[in-house]
Amino acid sequence: MKFYDCTTAPSPRRVRILMAEKGIEIDTVQVDLMKGEQLTEEFREINPLGQVPVLELDDGTRITEVMAICRYLEEIYPDNSLFGRDPVERAKVESINDQLQANGMVAVMEAFRNATPGFVDRAMPGPHNYEQIPALSERGLLRLDNFFSDLEAHLASNQYMVEDYFSIADITGFTVVEFARWVKKSIPDECSEVNRWYHQIKQRPSTAA
Ligand SMILES: N[C@@H](CCC(=O)N[C@@H](CS)C(=O)NCC(=O)O)C(=O)O
Incomplete structure (x- = not known):
């Protein structure tokens, strides 16, 4: 998997905290929002919305939106649940x-x-x-x-x-x-x-x- 991140931005941070809680490590690519990298043609092929975070799976599937990514990670790493136990x-x-x-x-x-x-x-x-x-x-x-x-x-x-x-x-x-x-x-x-x-x-x- 690959995680498209920006260390200074709040949205991807929510995913990073969830990953840290679950002890998940994923290769990370930094997208510099201050330099406008999210709006380049290259990045818009990854996410047409021009936003981070994005989680790219090994089969090439890309998941956008904080909660969609967090829910996916919760499902594949169910230990230490963060979405409720019942x-x-x-x-x-x-x-x-x-x-x-x-x-x-x-x-x-x-x-x-x-x-x-x-x-x-x-x-x-x-x-x-x-x-x-x-x-x-x-x-x-x-x-x-x-x-x-x-x-x-x-x-x-x-x-x-x-x-x-x-x-x-x-x-x-x-x-x-x-x-x-x-x-x-x-x-x-x-x-x-x-x-x-x-x-x-x-x-x-x-x-x-
Ligand atoms: N609804 C999106 C919001 C993502 C979002 O707002 N990301 C911001 C960083 S916190 C972004 O990529 N901004 C790009 C820009 O400002 O052009 C989600 O839940 O992932």
Whole structure:
């Protein structure tokens, strides 16, 4: 297998953390997003969307999208499950993971890409160019404030994102918190539960990935 990665980008990092949790090692190719390598003809033959991560299997099959790659790896390396151990737990993991993606990951992306000078005309990742909309950046920052306060309430009764079970949702949440620093948002001091949870996750060696 081959993993198309970019060490500085949050999306492939989610896969790297999952791989570290499971002790999976895959040959990695770095795609330099700052240099625009994702938009070259050569890379668009690998992923027409011009995005990382991509997992290439030995038979040439290419899997794009963080969650598709993570689910595939979970299936072929089922030990140390990260997607839930029974139907109810799997449903809970998926539910909170979707919320973290939509309300956290997307909020930071909107806040960052709609206000950063280097992203003029690149307000969305992917093959099409979109102009920045400054109001979306403002809204992204507001959404992040709500993200932290909603998470505070959730973590008041959960050790991890789903009760006492560490899962892919914790990896997503952790990546959001560190990605939020790109827009100068850190966990508010008053969010003691989110701080507790974050430091608990940060202690895991996989987060160095
Ligand atoms: N929905 C995609 C999102 C992937 C994505 O946004 N990747 C970013 C890096 S974090 C990217 O490749 N950006 C390329 C660009 O900005 O042109 C997934 O889940 O994998």
